[in-house]
Amino acid sequence: MRRSPxxxxxxxxxxxxxxxxxxxxxxxxxxxxSAANPPVEQKQPRADETKRHDxxxxxxxxxxxxxxxxxxxxxxxYVGYMVDELRRQxxxxxxxxxxxxxxxxxxxLLRQLGQPEIQRQVAMADLIVMTIGGNDLFQGGEALRxxxxxxxxxxxxxxxxxxRIFAALRRFNSEAVIFALGxxxxxxDLGDAKQTSAVVRDWNFASAEVAARYPNVVAVPTFDLFAxxxxxxxxxxxxxxxxxxxxxxxxxVASLITLTEEDER
Amino acid sequence: xxxxxxxxMLKIVRKKRLWVIAAIIAVLVALFTYAQYRETExxxxxxxxxxxxxxxxxxxxxxxxxxxxxxxxxxWRKYLQIRLKQQQxxxxxxxxxxxxxxxxxxxxxxxxxxxxFLPLLVMVVAADLVSSEASAGTIKLLLVRPVKRWxxxxxxxxxxLLSVSLIMLMAAVLSYAISGVVFGYGGFxxxxxxxxxxQGEELNTENVHIIPQWKYILIELGxxxxxxxxxxxxxxxxxxxxxxxxxxxxxxLAALISGAILSNMVSSWxxxxxxxxVNLRLTDYMRGTAPPIEGMTLGFSMSVLAVxxxxxxFVAFLVFTRRDIY
Numbered sequence: 198m199r200r201s202p203x204x205x206x207x208x209x210x211x212x213x214x215x216x217x218x219x220x221x222x223x224x225x226x227x228x229x230x231s232a233a234n235p236p237v238e239q240k241q242p243r244a245d246e247t248k249r250h251d252x253x254x255x256x257x258x259x260x261x262x263x264x265x266x267x268x269x270x271x272x273x274x275y276v277g278y279m280v281d282e283l284r285r286q287x288x289x290x291x292x293x294x295x296x297x298x299x300x301x302x303x304x305x306l307l308r309q310l311g312q313p314e315i316q317r318q319v320a321m322a323d324l325i326v327m328t329i330g331g332n333d334l335f336q337g338g339e340a341l342r343x344x345x346x347x348x349x350x351x352x353x354x355x356x357x358x359x360x361r362i363f364a365a366l367r368r369f370n371s372e373a374v375i376f377a378l379g380x381x382x383x384x385x386d387l388g389d390a391k392q393t394s395a396v397v398r399d400w401n402f403a404s405a406e407v408a409a410r411y412p413n414v415v416a417v418p419t420f421d422l423f424a425x426x427x428x429x430x431x432x433x434x435x436x437x438x439x440x441x442x443x444x445x446x447x448x449x450v451a452s453l454i455t456l457t458e459e460d461e462r
Numbered sequence: 463x464x465x466x467x468x469x470x471m472l473k474i475v476r477k478k479r480l481w482v483i484a485a486i487i488a489v490l491v492a493l494f495t496y497a498q499y500r501e502t503e504x505x506x507x508x509x510x511x512x513x514x515x516x517x518x519x520x521x522x523x524x525x526x527x528x529x530x531x532x533x534x535x536x537x538w539r540k541y542l543q544i545r546l547k548q549q550q551x552x553x554x555x556x557x558x559x560x561x562x563x564x565x566x567x568x569x570x571x572x573x574x575x576x577x578x579f580l581p582l583l584v585m586v587v588a589a590d591l592v593s594s595e596a597s598a599g600t601i602k603l604l605l606v607r608p609v610k611r612w613x614x615x616x617x618x619x620x621x622x623l624l625s626v627s628l629i630m631l632m633a634a635v636l637s638y639a640i641s642g643v644v645f646g647y648g649g650f651x652x653x654x655x656x657x658x659x660x661q662g663e664e665l666n667t668e669n670v671h672i673i674p675q676w677k678y679i680l681i682e683l684g685x686x687x688x689x690x691x692x693x694x695x696x697x698x699x700x701x702x703x704x705x706x707x708x709x710x711x712x713x714x715l716a717a718l719i720s721g722a723i724l725s726n727m728v729s730s731w732x733x734x735x736x737x738x739x740v741n742l743r744l745t746d747y748m749r750g751t752a753p754p755i756e757g758m759t760l761g762f763s764m765s766v767l768a769v770x771x772x773x774x775x776f777v778a779f780l781v782f783t784r785r786d787i788y
Contacts, residue, residue: 203472210624214632219683226655227673227681228747228760253510287560292510298528314519314553461727 246426253290254456256280257322260329263378263446268437275378275438276326278447279454287456294318302332304357310365317365325375326450329362330355334380334400336434342413348396349402356403361409375414376450379425383436415453419446466609466617467624474587474625479500483583483629487636490579491571498567501549514558522549537729540663541752544713547665548658548750555655558745563649564642565675571637572682573749577742579720580633580686581693585714587625590707592782597705601787615702615758616671619775622698626690634683650676658750665750678748685744692738692771693718699774702782718742725754735762738770 258276260262266274273281280291296315298305306329309315319325333355366375379401384393395418405416422445423430423438430442438446471610474480506512509520527537541580550560560566592615597599638647656678657669673681693714700710721739728734735741735755746753747760 203468203475206475206628207471207624209631210627214623214627214687215629216680217627217684217687220680220682221688222684223677223747224681224684227677227719290510293508294516294520296519298523298526302637312550312554314515318516318519 216243224443234279238306253284253292253411254287254324256291256293256324256326257318257373258295258297258327259309259319259327259354260297260378262297262299262437263328263331263333264295264326265299267441268432268434269300269443271440273443273447275443275446275450276423278444279326279451282448282451283456289456294322297328301329302353303329303362306438307358307362307365308439310362310369316324316369319369322370322373323455325366325370325373327375328378329359330400335383352403355400355409357408359404359410360381360410363407363414367414372413374454375408375411376417376453377404377408377414378446378450379416379418379420381429383420383423383431385424385427393462417450417453419449422446463613463617466613467620469540470591470617470621471624474621479587480625480628480632483586484496484632484636488640489632489726491525491637491640493661494571494748495567495644498570498641499644502562507526514561515553518549518553520559522546526548537752537780540660543663544658544660544665544750544752551658551665551667551670552655557653557655561649561651562645564638564645565649565679567645568634568637568640569675569679569682570681571641572633572686573745575633575746576682576686576689577725578718580690581742583629583633584626584690584694585711585718587629588622588694589701589710589714591622591698592701593705593710595708597707605787615779615782618699619695619778622694623691626687626694627693630683630690631688633686647744650674650679651703654678656748656750660750660752662756666763682745682748685748689742689744689767692732692767692774693742695771696738696774699778702778716746728755731755732757738767739768 201321223391229361234332256276262268264274264276266272266277274295276293276295280293281445283291297310298309301309305370308329333351363375363377380397382390382394382397384390387393401416401418401420408416423442428435430445432439432442505517509517511517525542528534528544529542534542549559560570592601595604605611652675653672654675655670656673657667657671659666659669696717697710697714700713701707704710704713717739721737721742724734724737725740725743728740732755735758740754741758741763743754744760744763747763753759
């Protein structure tokens with residue numbers, strides 16, 4: 198055969214064909230006959246990688262749908278409005294890591310904090326904001342169960358979990374200020390408002406007590422924000438805040454943060 | 463025989479199809495590269511970090527939130543559940559599954575091209591191999607020569623296999639060369655995990671093992687070449703059966719596109735797994751995503767494709783050697 202572009206093409210095609218056949222053989226060998234050895238040793242992120250950057254402010258948000266921002270049509274949630282407010286105060290870059298999961302309860306958060314990557318994120322944080330307990334109390338948006346015995350049991354578990362959550366957070370990060378947002382009563386316009394509000398107050402008191410046991414944990418109340426005209430600040434599900442509600446929460450948390458103080462720490 | 467193959471290859475080259483295919487691949491790869499670049503930029507801006515662990519963790523949390531949504535179909539939930547477990551596994555073993563680089567782009571490109579784009583390109587070459595000779599009447603000139611009919615068809619088929627090989631080579635080289643301009647050319651040694659076996663909502667990680675990215679890509683190219691050959695063979699068969707190239711194209715296109723659609727909705731129609739077009743996504747088994755129909759495995763899909771291909775080849779030769787040409 199004389200040398201021509203076509204002959205060259207045939208040679209190239211044959212050679213690459215051999216390569217694809219090799220790939221196919223590898224596929225069969227790797228997928229069907231590979232020794233079942235998962236030899237992957239677990240490497241923890243090195244300490245130098247978890248060092249905090251001084252030039253930016255790292256905010257870690259933990260908790261349930263409130264921190265996620267469910268009900269806010271813009272999707273920002275109180276974390277977003279809080280950061281908007283903080284950006285007005287500082288030129289430093291602010292980095293937000295929102296690790297909140299809808300429907301999370303205190304035991305779920307505790308489990309989440311067992312993951313190494315979550316621990317690394319917490320360790321890097323300059324500021325931690327969190328909401329937890331709403332799903333422990335309200336059972337995911339259903340009306341408050343008013344069976345006193347069950348309620349006491351739920352509260353006991355919640356308080357125990359909360360204690361372990363704070364302990365874990367302080368273990369991973371001993372410096373960052375933790376803002377633990379309290380519960381509000383989304384049912385305060387209903388007939389049994391008196392009873393439901395009493396329970397919410399009771400839970401808030403208990404969690405504030407737990408928070409007080411740890412340094413630099415600030416229990417932020419939200420109960421008062423939703424005490425009057427509750428429906429003006431609630432989303433159409435009558436449970437999550439709407440945009441206005443989130444703006445109020447975000448404004449309150451932002452007002453508690455003084456960034457110059459953070460620098461000195 | 464080699465002269466016949468040379469002759470057929472010359473016909474394919476003369477038609478300039480291969481150049482058109484190269485141009486199509488180049489344009490699309492450039493497009494995808496830009497899209498991918500914009501996406502990583504967007505992600506970086508949104509999360510304010512290039513730390514892949516933070517990004518992966520954020521994806522995990524996003525998945526967890528989506529799983530909380532009550533109005534979700536069972537298959538979709540299963541699919542997300544498995545992806546979540548896989549991402550968690552990657553994170554726990556400190557492996558970045560999508561470290562930027564041309565090899566990573568190449569890998570995802572092949573994964574996305576295997577069921578539609580690559581077969582389509584193969585079709586462009588295969589559809590008129592025989593039918594054009596029939597419709598133009600040149601088939602008579604070919605058959606009056608003192609060469610056995612099966613030899614003529616075989617030379618055409620070998621030319622097709624060579625073209626498939628060239629198309630794969632073009633896809634591999636072009637996707638690497640073009641995306642590397644933006645993402646850099648390194649990353650062949652990146653470790654990747656394979657061997658995940660989805661079982662219902664669970665993910666079996668017993669057989670998970672690390673392979674370097676170059677090996678992973680080579681395997682994917684091998685699987686993609688296999689798929690392309692099978693689709694090429696079926697197109698070849700139709701090209702023998704039908705005189706109209708447009709009809710061949712139409713039927714194959716319909717089959718391929720219906721495969722892409724069917725894969726999303728056949729989970730309750732179990733016998734659909736014997737159709738060749740829902741078995742094209744062989745690379746998904748490497749990644750360990752849930753198959754479209756429960757019970758499908760790499761071995762199963764490859765066998766189904768092989769049977770379809772062999773039957774197609776048999777029919778093509780049978781019809782071509784027996785048919786009256788007028």
